[in-house]
Amino acid sequence: MAARRRSQAAAPASGVDGVAWTTDLIRLEIALWDRVDARLRESHELPLAFFEPLHLISRARANSMRVGDLARGLRITVGGTSKLVDRIERAGLIAREPDPDDRRASRVALTTAGKRKLTAALKTYEAEAGRLLGSVLSPDEQQQMRDYVSRLLTSIDDGEGT
Secondary structure (H helix, E strand, C coil), rough: HHHHHHHHHHCCCCCCCHHHHHHHHHHHHHHHHHHHHHHHHHHCCCHHHHHHHHHHHHHHHHEEEEEHHHHHHHCHHHHHHHHHHHHHCCCCCEEEEECCCCCEEEEEEEEHHHHHHHHHHHHHHHHHHHHHHHHCHHHHHHHHHHHHHHHHHHHHCCCCCC
16 A cells, blocks of 8 residues: 555656656755845855754754764765864854763754854844745745645655655
């Protein structure tokens, strides 16, 4: 039954151009990234590539994360995340600290400057996203879209989207 559900899910519904709508979704992500990134750089000298890890770390248990967990949250490689962490650390926005559960590992946590920068940038991020999405989608439509995206990401994480 699960295999049948997967095979049905793999084929787009009649009349749906899977390539076109997926391409549009990717283009939407790129356009949103570019607009929010530009606003964060302009207002806070903070690239979106730094904002996202800061935001994830701030929401983590004990306000710190291992690099591998951060990589999973960002959906990028551990090597790429490690390089990104190095850049954010050089900017003084995060610091490495020993992992109390594993002496061989470290965790990354926001510095005071990182917390301040994130707090200010959150308002700008929310305002820009609200301006871009709220002018087109109602709050209910935005929630519905979020639910769809969450469902798709969960499916991919669970291996059903492969």
